[in-house]
Amino acid sequence: MSVAVDNTIDARGSACPGPTMELIKAMKSSAVGTVVEVLSSDKMTTIDGAAWLKKVGQELVETSDKGGYWSIIAKKIK
Amino acid sequence: MPKRIVIIGGGAGGTITANLLARNLYRQLVSGHVVINMITDKAEHVYQPGFLYVVFDKVRPDEIVRKQKELLDQNINLFVDPAVKIDKENKIVRTQSGKEFPYDYLVIATGSRIVPEDIPGLKEGGHWFYDMEGAKKLRQALKDFPGGRIAITVGVPHKCPVAPLEMTFMLYEYFKQKEMLDKVELFYTYPINRLHSLEPVANWAVPEFEKKGIKSETFFNMEEIDAEKKVVRSMEGSELNYDLLISVPPHKGAPVVAESGLGKDGWIATDKKTLHNEGSDSVYVVGDTTNLPISKAGSTAHFESHIVAERISSEITEGYSETEYDGKVICFVETSFDEATYIWFNYKTPPTPVPPSKMIHWMKLGYNRLYWLSAKGIL
Structure with missing residues (x-):
């Protein structure tokens, strides 16, 4: 699946504040319609990030294993 | 023509960077081959981790405030005059009073503010x-x-x-x-x-x-x-x-960053190793101002300051620089009024907290006093 991403945050190696917090930060500061990608060295980011997106009613576009790191892509829909 | 270094911001990152540069480039400064200008919006320097102790009456407010001028090496020029525009194309910083500061090297350490x-x-x-x-x-x-x-x-x-x-x-x-x-x-x-x-x-x-x-x-x-x-x-x-x-x-970051088109919300795109503003070899970013996905903390600014000061000094004296930031952060964590733990980590090493102890708490209290030596580039 190929998605046009507006903003990629490379949070690989980020211990604190960490990739999930980076996803929240990016989603909060983006305009509606923006597609955000966060790269993480921790697979849990895809699970935690997806759970948060569901809670706040934002769109999870995809998660993927990039071989050694993971990607989560979200779209701000409201 | 001397090499002109301009540092915007008189917090931990800007102050430590300035003092380390003044020490590394002492000969060049006194001979007039290098000029360091610090531009800041406040005449006073506040040790921000001290706020936590002010809340609980463990520290008096005046114990965590010093005059910025007293913290700076005497060879650094201090201008308490907020920067209002960073013109990267012409390599000039403009201030509220209308002054212009041309630079060969610019260090942006404008920090963050609560909103x-x-x-x-x-x-x-x-x-x-x-x-x-x-x-x-x-x-x-x-x-x-x-x-x-x-x-x-x-x-x-x-x-x-x-x-x-x-x-x-x-x-x-x-x-x-x-x-x-x-x-x-x-x-x-x-x-x-x-x-x-x-x-x-x-x-x-x-x-x-x-x-x-x-x-x-x-x-x-x-x-x-x-x-x-x-x-x-x-x-x-x-x-x-x-x-x-x-x-x-x-x-958010400082308004001058967003108003100069350098980064949304005041955070500047920064190379995680060289600490250059991405795409700009003459501009460095230190402390909270970076967009790096690491802790916005005094220790981060402290460690980054050493890298930036070393790189600029080496570029001026040797013509190249190789020192790189490894993402190092150290934080004390107070767990009560008489015990604390600490964590350190970098881009490759995750943190492992040690059990809280009185000794670590005392180290933290000691560092609260020793901070002023860090700001002066001594510790």
Whole structure:
């Protein structure tokens, strides 16, 4: 699946504040319609990030294993 | 023509960088081959981690404030005149008074600031401890607090990521000493789905919370405060009643950054190793101002300052620079009024907290006094 991403945050190696917090930060500061990608060295980011997106009613576009790191892509829909 | 170094920002990052440069380039400075100009918006320098202690009357406000001029090497020119425009194309910084500062090297260390106004109702309904005025107001509010629920909420992004936990543990000790634990409920919230970003810290905090009866809710991001009804509403759809709200407001960078087109919300795109503003070899970024996904903390600014000072010094004296930042961060974590732990980590090494001890707490208290040596580039 190929998605046009507006903003990629490379949070690989980020211990604190960490990739999930980076996803929240990016989603909060983006305009509606923006597609955000966060790269993480921790697979849990895809699970935690997806759970948060569901809670706040934002769109999870995809998660993927990039071989050694993971990607989560979200779209701000409201 | 001397090499002109301009540093914007007189916080920890800017001050340490300036003093290290003045030491490394002493000969060039006294011979007139290098000029260092610091531009800052405040004549006073505040040791920000001290706010936490001001709240609990452990430190007097004037103990954490020094005159900026007294912290700087005498060969650095200080201008208390806020920067209003960074013109990278012409390599000039303009200030509020209309002065222009041309540069060969620019260090942007403009830091971060709290923006409680970004959360509707927070200014009216909440307290915070991220500036002096807020810390003093909270100090008084705690003295007057008759009992009830204290909610702790955390905005995104924020600096000093361990501070919300420290505040919570210190509140517990404060009310324990006042023999009010039976009247006070502490309710901690956090933006992600654990008690702290750092998993080992979060895992350590869980049994500590249980032992102390501290309640919590995770995946809680403040959306608005109803100051009249004393309710916090979260983006996730929950509501939390409070009697006293202690919040870490969300942060933004300095207005000059956004107004100069260098980064949305005041954060500047920064190379994680060289600390260059991406695509600009003559501009470095230090401390909270970077957009790096690492802790916005004094120690981060401190370690980055050493890298930037070394790189600029080497470029001027040797014509090249190879020193790189490895992402190092160290944070003390106060776990009560008489014990603390610490964590360190970098891009490749995750943190491993050690058991809290009195010794680490004393080291933290010692560092609170020794900070001024760090600012001077000595420690």
